[in-house]
Amino acid sequence: MNATEILARLISFPTVVGTPNGEIVDWISTYLKAENFAVTIMPGPEGDRSNLFATIGPRDVPGYIISGHMDVVPAEVAEWTSSPFGLRRDGERLYGRGTTDMKGYLAAALAAAPKLARADLAHPIHFAFSYDEEAGCRGVPHLIAKLPALCTVPLGAIIGEPSNMRAVLAHKGKAAASVTIRGRAGHSSRPDLGLNAIHAMASVLNAAIEQADRLSVGPFDQSFEPPYSSLQAGVISGGKAINIVPDLCRLELEARAVSGVDPQSLLAPIRKKAEALREAGFSVDWEEMSAYPALALDRSSPLVSLVEDLTNQTALGAVSYGTEAGLYQAAGIDALICGPGDIGRAHKPDEFILDSELVACQNFIEALGQRCQA
Template sequence: MNVVEILDRLIAFPSVVGTPNHEIAGWIREYAEQHGATVTVLPGPEGDRVNLFATLGPADVPGYILSGHMDVVPPNDPTNSRDLFRMQRVGTRLYGRGASDMKGYLAAMLACLDSLRGKTLKQPLHLAFSYDEEAGCRGAPHMISRLPELCARPLGAIIGEPSGLQAICAHKGKAAVRLTVRGRTGHSSRPDQGLNAIHALTEVLGTAVQTARSLTAGPLDPVFEPPYSTLQVGTVRGGQSVNIIPDLCTADLEARAIAGVVPLEILEPIRQHLTRLPEQGYEVDWTVLSNYPSMSLPQESDLARLMVELTGLPPLAAVSYGTEAGLFQAAGIDAIICGPGDIAHTHKPDEFIETAELEACQQMLERLTARLVA
């Protein structure tokens, strides 16, 4: 199968984030094993989702990881004009859910295995396939924690999020939380007999707004846009009717942190305010929805220099979105972002990738594998 045919097959799996992924994982496992890889299935705690870790070559020697996620965002946009789980070719474009984010990279990872048929590797190539990245990088930590028993410490990990095949050396970290306040309902004419959950949570959200404003003063890192950490309230839900005291209110918040700043620490003033509400009779809950660290790789590092040689392009200093790269770096593995596609085309009804860029990614990975052959 060529890289376009592999992408066609991968897009056909409706591997929506938060749902079972055994079908796509099983197909990838079979394909990798047919090409000589040793594949380890790593079930997640959910019980219906798995990570995969495949190795070609000597696992006890330092090598490189190619890493991508199998899940895609849900096809819930009413403006969808295509069957998102059937790849369609229109001119030079290949349309389908995940074409850029990031089944295109997965297809290139698998396609490059053909170049290793019958060859002996002096250094290993590892292929890492994770689940539920789109839900805040939930699957990768379980896989990364198992790496010490699966292989020698890798020389680096290339995370193939869409970057136009230009390496990216840094990204922000992120934490998302859900705040829940439970009060006591009643008729709005007697607010003295109830506990208004919306009123209580609104006070907490005032702290969030103040914290968000304070972040603009720094610390600052000019490689990011904006150059400071950020915080926003994304959703607020509560209430049934204007004449009923709302007894439940929830809000989802996120913090995005520059390198050197811990995302959850940004949210700490909000958590502290929330924990004071029980003194007024409210019940509260603080749920961490996602949490992953920033990534910052020096441009003079061996991995960054390698990517310049493989791509022929200077690396970008940073992006403000997050990836699984920070998790690899936190585990002591140098990581960098470099993959086919454009981030601007992802999470949209008509997601696509250019055929030439998909093929160029395969060629880039084959230049890497050529270095690993004995």
């Protein structure tokens, strides 16, 4: 099967983040086993989602990880010209949810698998395909934790998020959390008998706004846009009717941190403000939704020169979006981003990738295999 045919199969699995992915995992596993890859399926704690790790070549020497996620963001069918879970061609454009982010990368890797399998590899190539990346990299930590039992410490990990096949060396870290405040309901004519959860949340929201303002004055890292850490409240909900004292309010917020800053620490002042409301009789629940560290790979890493050589492009300093790369680096594995397609097409209706981009990515992975030959 060529990369386009494989991509059509992958797109046909509606692996929306947070939903079961058994069908796509089984299909990829069967495909790779037929090419003599050693495949390990690792169910996550959710019970209905799994990571997949596959190796070709010797396991007892260091090699390279080709890393990508199998989940996609939701797609509103009414906004699409065609079915988001059926591949549609229009000239060189291949439309479908996940074509760019990032089943195109998976398809190119799988299309390269037969050639990798025929090569006399002195260093292995590993495929590490994760779940629920779009929910804040929830699946890959379980995979990374098991790597010591699966392979020798790798020489590097290449995370195939869309970067126009240009190596990217840094991205911000992220932490997201929700806070739920419970008060006491009552009639709006007697607010003194209730505990207004929305009013209480106002102090938490103000703390978030104040923290966002503080972050805008630094520390700075000019590699990023904006060049400082940021924080925002993204979702707020609460109340049932205008004449009822609301007993429940929920806020979701996120922080994105420049390299060297712990993103979870940026949320600490907001958490402190929320938990102080318990003294006024409110119930407060703080839930960490997701977190991953920043990526900051030094240009002196051999992985950088290797990928620059294979792509014939100079590495880019940083991007604004986040990936699983920071988690690999935190585990002691050099990591960078390099994948087909443009991030500007991701998470939008009529997402697409180009034939030429799939070919370039497949050629890149096959060339990596050639570098790993005896």
